[in-house]
Amino acid sequence: MTAGQVSAEIVIREAVGDDLRGVMEVGRQTWPITYGPIAGDDYVAMGLAKWWTADATIPAIRSGRATVAAIGDEIIGVSVVGPLGDEIALWKLYVLPVHQGSGVGSRLLRTAIDRATDDGWKSMVLSYLDGNVNAAGFYAHFGFEFYDRETAGSGVPDSIWVRRVLRGDA
DSSP states (O other): OOOTTOOTTTTEEEOGGGGGGHHHHHHHHHHHHHHHHHHHHHHHHHHHHHHSSSSHHHHHHHHTOEEEEEEETTEEEEEEEETTTTTEEHHHHHGGGGTTTTTTHHHHHHHHHHOOOOOOOOEEEEEETTTTTHHHHHHTTTTTTTEEEOOOOOOOOOOOEEEEESSOOO
């Protein structure tokens, strides 16, 4: 399959224990190309060591907060959500480079939004690094709006926080 194509074989489902290696591989393949040009190799190495290990990933899978896009046994994308105060945060949404632009990320995000809405959350928040124009456009397309900027320091670009209201009483 080439980038930009969608296959009927792609299944969006809750992650299970057997998906661990595939989920971590999504991080290993996406982080260098996503963040290397924006924040540098040290940031990529730190992020992979902190957020894409078995110890960091297993709790999300066990708690039902991780969703995968799969073709057969191959994990091609992942999303992870979790509470942040009184909102639900989208902590991860990544798709293998060869499948980016195929609609997989959109399907994962719509699934996360639908589930959060069904679970009664009033709004969803997420952050991306300043300079990640692909993320900015993608999330704006889905109705996420800027609400905060967080400075990390140490030469790392600011985190841009965006929010989407899920229910009218938010």
